[in-house]
Amino acid sequence: MAGEWHCEKRTLSKNESFPRENENMIETGCLSIIVLGASGDLAKKKTFPALFNLYRQGFLQSNEVHIFGYARTNISDEELRDRIRGYLPGGKERTEDVSNFLQLIKYVSGSYDAPEGFQALDKAISGHELSKNSMDGTSRRLFYLALPPSVYPPVCKMIKNYAMNKYDLGGWTRIVVEKPFGKDLASAEQLSSQIGELFEEPQIYRIDHYLGKELVQNLLVLRFANRFFLPLWNRDNIANVQIVFREDFGTEGRGGYFDQYGIIRDIIQNHLLQVLCLVAMEKPVSMKPEHIRDEKVKVLQSVVPIKDDEVVLGQYEGYKDDPTVPDNSNTPTFASVILHIHNERWEGVPFILKAGKALISRKAEIRVQFKDVPGDIFKCQKQGRNEFVIRLQPSEAIYMKLTSELDLSYNQRYQGVVIPEAYERLILDTIKGDQQHFVRRDELKAAWEIFTPLLHRIDDGEIKSLPYKPRSRGPAEADVLLEKAGYVQT
Ligand code: NDP
Numbered sequence: 001m002a003g004e005w006h007c008e009k010r011t012l013s014k015n016e017s018f019p020r021e022n023e024n025m026i027e028t029g030c031l032s033i034i035v036l037g038a039s040g041d042l043a044k045k046k047t048f049p050a051l052f053n054l055y056r057q058g059f060l061q062s063n064e065v066h067i068f069g070y071a072r073t074n075i076s077d078e079e080l081r082d083r084i085r086g087y088l089p090g091g092k093e094r095t096e097d098v099s100n101f102l103q104l105i106k107y108v109s110g111s112y113d114a115p116e117g118f119q120a121l122d123k124a125i126s127g128h129e130l131s132k133n134s135m136d137g138t139s140r141r142l143f144y145l146a147l148p149p150s151v152y153p154p155v156c157k158m159i160k161n162y163a164m165n166k167y168d169l170g171g172w173t174r175i176v177v178e179k180p181f182g183k184d185l186a187s188a189e190q191l192s193s194q195i196g197e198l199f200e201e202p203q204i205y206r207i208d209h210y211l212g213k214e215l216v217q218n219l220l221v222l223r224f225a226n227r228f229f230l231p232l233w234n235r236d237n238i239a240n241v242q243i244v245f246r247e248d249f250g251t252e253g254r255g256g257y258f259d260q261y262g263i264i265r266d267i268i269q270n271h272l273l274q275v276l277c278l279v280a281m282e283k284p285v286s287m288k289p290e291h292i293r294d295e296k297v298k299v300l301q302s303v304v305p306i307k308d309d310e311v312v313l314g315q316y317e318g319y320k321d322d323p324t325v326p327d328n329s330n331t332p333t334f335a336s337v338i339l340h341i342h343n344e345r346w347e348g349v350p351f352i353l354k355a356g357k358a359l360i361s362r363k364a365e366i367r368v369q370f371k372d373v374p375g376d377i378f379k380c381q382k383q384g385r386n387e388f389v390i391r392l393q394p395s396e397a398i399y400m401k402l403t404s405e406l407d408l409s410y411n412q413r414y415q416g417v418v419i420p421e422a423y424e425r426l427i428l429d430t431i432k433g434d435q436q437h438f439v440r441r442d443e444l445k446a447a448w449e450i451f452t453p454l455l456h457r458i459d460d461g462e463i464k465s466l467p468y469k470p471r472s473r474g475p476a477e478a479d480v481l482l483e484k485a486g487y488v489q490t
């Protein structure tokens with residue numbers, strides 16, 4: 001069937017206006033972006049490239065922006081620039097954009113828990129603010145913590161004591177923190193309290209980069225601005241929903257970190273659960289960040305406790321060859337978990353969250369499967385069920401499996417449109433003071449409440465990870481679980 005899909009697209013626009021903490025203040029002061037943990041993996045692969053792309057697109061103007069890297073490693077400005085260069089688009093060719101961007105970056109070395117380093121950092125930032133003739137109190141400081149969570153509390157304390165902007169005439173200090181935010185409910189709450197004593201909630205940006213992905217950002221528009229979906233999106237029509245993440249590579253040098261966390265903490269409790277919220281939430285009162293986050297919290301609070309027989313765990317063969325992984329590790333690199341939402345819209349509809357490393361392909365998608373047509377007269381021709389698929393990556397696409405397919409493939413429909421990286425969007429949102437796509441403290445708590453009992457049982461060895469072959473679909477038991485949940489292969 002030929003057909004074309006239209007849904008609203010949200011792309012970056014310089015004229016977008018977002019609500020800010022100081023709604024009436026005009027932001028004129030210079031902007032300092034400080035990447036803590038600048039020597040690390042995330043900084044070079046994601047944070048600096050995202051900043052570069054924002055710079056290239058004119059969102060970061062060199063007359064008002066400066067970028068600082070901070071970490072313990074003793075390197076010079078030039079050495080940091082050399083580490084980053086190869087990860088920037090055009091970096092190897094040393095284009096003019098790349099050189100100009102790298103010149104904006106200064107490096108300060110120091111520890112994460114002693115004043116000296118942060119005093120030196122503050123001095124460097126203040127020097128930059130002075131050089132830009134920024135009025136006292138108007139400067140903006142964005143601290144991006146590309147660091148292991150164990151150092152968040154001392155780092156936040158140091159920022160608060162030694163590196164805040166001094167006054168508040170429209171200026172601000174914001175903190176971006178990465179996942180994993182805690183290991184379970186108690187540790188996450190402890191971390192939240194420690195940071196909460198130092199910063200107000202509007203200053204804290206808990207990043208989940210899945211919320212910055214193009215099609216995740218468009219989910220609410222898709223659901224609530226298209227009349228077509230409104231009457232269908234409920235238990236009367238939908239049989240089951242799958243939210244799937246697959247990677248075709250293993251833990252690759254991150255085994256030490258991964259073994260402490262496992263796939264549920266790494267992917268499901270945050271990225272997939274955030275997507276579930278947007279798929280399942282009720283229509284918010286408005287598109288204000290607080291209204292959206294209120295609805296997300298309600299969904300999370302309506303999830304019923306997970307049953308052991310609705311969980312399949314797996315670990316790929318070869319995972320324990322990594323010398324940083326203990327030989328007796330039970331840490332899952334694959335999990336399929338069924339969640340049930342106890343509310344009027346979703347009672348009886350299983351939400352299957354599935355994530356795995358070292359699988360057959362790399363893919364992240366949402367599959368909404370509709371119920372069989374009542375009184376179907378085509379049964380003998382095996383028409384299959386309707387399925388609505390939102391492919392988050394690779395090659396963003398939205399398609400509907402009818403008796404044949406309606407397809408909106410982004411790279412066909414929006415040829416030549418460059419889709420910004422998730423991190424670019426989210427950093428820009430932080431600068432603009434828009435917390436819509438960041439996780440609020442109560443949301444985080446509700447997310448941990450769902451998974452903590454299961455995680456504790458796994459940590460205690462009560463649920464075993466089944467072996468699976470690398471580059472496979474994962475344990476066969478996961479397909480059995482899927483069938484049990486009512487999924488019908490189309
Ligand atoms: P790294 O292990 O590379 O750590 C970043 C920097 O932190 C290091 O360069 C090091 O800098 C410092 N550091 C490392 N370990 C410690 C420690 N035990 N105590 C104090 N400082 C330490 O981490 P990543 O860059 O991979 O990740 C940073 C954060 O982002 C983490 O929270 C991670 O979970 C999260 N994240 C990472 C992703 C990735 O793809 N890498 C993806 C999503 C989230 P120095 O020694 O110079 O001070």
Ligand code: BG6
Nearest residue numbers: 179209247266267271364393422
């Ligand atoms: C990170 C996980 O949060 O997301 C990684 O820690 C994973 O293990 C990554 O590889 C996947 O992100 P993306 O955007 O490539 O799907």
